[in-house]
Amino acid sequence: MTYHAHTLTPLGEMILASNGHALTGAWFTGQAHFPQQEDLGHRIEVSDCDVLTDAQAQLLEYFDGQRAVFELPIAPEGTDFQLAVWASLREIPYGYTTTYGAISKIVGPGAPAQAVGQAVGRNKVSIFIPCHRVVAADGKLTGYAGGLERKEFLLALEEPSAEVEGRLF
Known part of the structure; x- marks a missing residue:
């Protein structure tokens, strides 16, 4: 099962996606190669998924200049x-x-x-x-x-x- 949530960043809204165990996606709204709605899975709140909560917190730390390395499981699908x-x-x-x-x-x-x-x-x-x-x-x-x-x-x-x-x- 895939989940996604919206979060705001200094560069605009991003969509974060997770399979519940790892971060599987992070896109700027409307960017090139944005996934189809059905590929994003169910929309939830960031706080409803530990992976998305951690991803959002680390992303905001990155934008605040407080983080140089992300420490969370990442598992995108691809060739x-x-x-x-x-x-x-x-x-x-x-x-x-x-x-x-x-x-x-x-x-x-x-x-x-x-x-x-x-x-x-x-x-x-x-x-x-x-x-x-x-x-x-x-x-x-x-x-x-x-x-x-x-x-x-x-x-x-x-x-x-x-x-x-x-x-x-």
Whole structure:
């Protein structure tokens, strides 16, 4: 059984989904690749599911700058290739970015960066699986299912301070 609940964030409303044991989805309302209503399961209140309660609390801590790592079970459904890409996304540390090409080298020899990009774009657990940390080879921001403005916000939120990075400015 799948459940979903709505929660507000500084970037707008998000839908959080759970199977009761793990977080299975986190989408911005109306984003690209938003699931069909029947795939979201029953609508409940966040407080009706421990997983959703924990996810909401950790998400708000993240937006408040109090959390860099999420500590809850995450179990999105996808193809083996998508799951491999999403697993590699979870290895990108807070405050860092990588490229589609770098991920393609991790997930398998000959995996085209374009296929990686498609899997990244279909990430079902936005923010918790940090697809926003993937940029083009030239460092430019490219597609984000939740919108480039949100991607910019998330990367700015995670940018280390000059003191942490050992920079003067």
